[in-house]
Every structure is written in C-alpha cells, then in structure tokens.
Amino acid sequence: MRWIDRGPEPDGVAGYAQQFTQGWVDYFQNRVGERPTDHYWGEFRSALGSWSNNICWYCERQCDGEGELDPTVDNFRPRSRFPELVYAWSNWIFSCYRCNYAKLDKWPETGYVDPCAEDPSERPEQYFDYNVVTGEIIPREGLSETARRKALNTIDDLDLNNLGLLEARLERTKEFYELLQKTPASERQAVIDQHVDRPVEHAGVIRMFVENLRRDGVI
Numbered sequence: 001m002r003w004i005d006r007g008p009e010p011d012g013v014a015g016y017a018q019q020f021t022q023g024w025v026d027y028f029q030n031r032v033g034e035r036p037t038d039h040y041w042g043e044f045r046s047a048l049g050s051w052s053n054n055i056c057w058y059c060e061r062q063c064d065g066e067g068e069l070d071p072t073v074d075n076f077r078p079r080s081r082f083p084e085l086v087y088a089w090s091n092w093i094f095s096c097y098r099c100n101y102a103k104l105d106k107w108p109e110t111g112y113v114d115p116c117a118e119d120p121s122e123r124p125e126q127y128f129d130y131n132v133v134t135g136e137i138i139p140r141e142g143l144s145e146t147a148r149r150k151a152l153n154t155i156d157d158l159d160l161n162n163l164g165l166l167e168a169r170l171e172r173t174k175e176f177y178e179l180l181q182k183t184p185a186s187e188r189q190a191v192i193d194q195h196v197d198r199p200v201e202h203a204g205v206i207r208m209f210v211e212n213l214r215r216d217g218v219i
C-alpha cells in the first residue's frame with residue numbers, strides 16, 4: 001500500500017450528497033424507511049481509478065479484469081456505520097472487488113490505515129514494512145501498540161498476505177532487484193525513481209523493498 005492523492009472533488013458529488021445522504025442516515029442511523037438503492041459513487045470510479053492507473057489502492061493489483069479484479073468504489077468508513085459519509089469524496093477508495101468484499105462493513109476500533117490520509121503521519125508509509133523473504137506486508141517496527149493493531153487489522157481484514165499476493169510481490173521485487181543489479185551505481189537512483197511511488201503494480205512494495213536494501217547497506 002502507498003499513499004494516493006485522491007485529487008480534488010469532481011463536479012456532481014456535492015449534488016448527490018445533498019440529495020441522497022439523508023436517506024442513508026435515516027436508514028442506518030435513525031432506523032427509518034427502506035434501505036436506499038442509490039449507488040451513484042460508482043459514477044466516479046473512473047475518476048478515482050485515474051489517480052492510480054486503475055491499481056487497487058489496498059492490494060496494488062491492476063483492476064482491469066472481472067471477478068476478483070473487477071474495479072469498485074469502496075466506502076472506506078462503511079455505509080452501515082458512517083452513513084453521513086456515504087457521498088463524501090474523502091471516503092471513497094478505488095478498490096478491487098476482492099479487497100472491497102473482504103472488508104465489507106467491518107470497522108475495528110482502531111479503524112484501518114487510510115491510503116489517502118491527509119496527515120503525513122497517518123499514511124501507509126508510516127505503518128507498513130515488507131518482509132523480503134516471505135513477501136509479507138508487516139507492521140513497521142517502533143509503532144505504538146494502537147498503531148500496530150491498526151496495521152495488523154488492515155492486513156488481516158483485507159487479507160493482504162494471501163498466497164497470490166505474496167507470490168506477486170516476490171516476483172515483482174525479484175525482477176526489480178535483477179534490474180538494479182544490472183544498472184551502474186550512478187544510474188540506480190533514476191531506476192528507483194521509475195519504480196517507486198508510481199502508478200504501477202506493487203509500487204508501494206518496491207518502495208519498502210528499497211528502504212530495506214538501503215537499511216541493510218546493499219545499495
């Protein structure tokens with residue numbers, strides 16, 4: 001996971017918010033009426049995906065397929081618990097179907113790590129590290145107990161260490177490392193810049209991998 005700048009709110013969101021938010025609040029908070037059927041956040045899926053070249057903001061896979069890789073808009077704070085945010089641009093996450101479905105309407109006491117956190121101290125970079133041997137995303141060392149639980153809840157509930165993701169990360173980091181080894185030292189930084197924090201699959205993992213290599217004095 002890496003930080004994503006969601007960009008400015010597009011035209012049209014405010015209108016939907018004004019028209020439809022109360023229906024969700026009435027249903028979930030006030031327990032009045034029928035469950036609303038409007039899902040107009042879906043209209044903004046392409047706008048959200050354009051910030052990451054359609055890469056899921058949670059698992060960093062390209063969402064261009066069907067089934068698990070079907071692109072969706074996730075309500076970061078779930079509708080059932082935060083109906084007042086149902087049409088909040090700041091609450092929408094571009095997500096693959098798999099991550100969205102894994103998360104559903106869960107919301108642990110710690111909340112989850114927000115890929116779009118405005119506060120730099122709350123961004124994914126502050127929470128996660130990468131195990132280069134297993135391919136796992138793990139909590140960074142030195143986190144407070146609460147922050148560590150937040151990182152673990154995010155990893156567990158989104159199933160970010162399933163076998164397919166571990167294999168994909170190991171493959172990606174292996175390719176990147178081989179490329180780095182072939183690159184003269186003077187040009188390495190340029191190669192790193194091309195792969196870190198870019199809208200490509202597992203860019204957040206590559207960033208953590210580079211941090212590991214630097215920490216271990218390999219580069």
Ligand SMILES: [Zn+2]
Nearest residue numbers: 056059096099
């Ligand atoms: Zn995903």
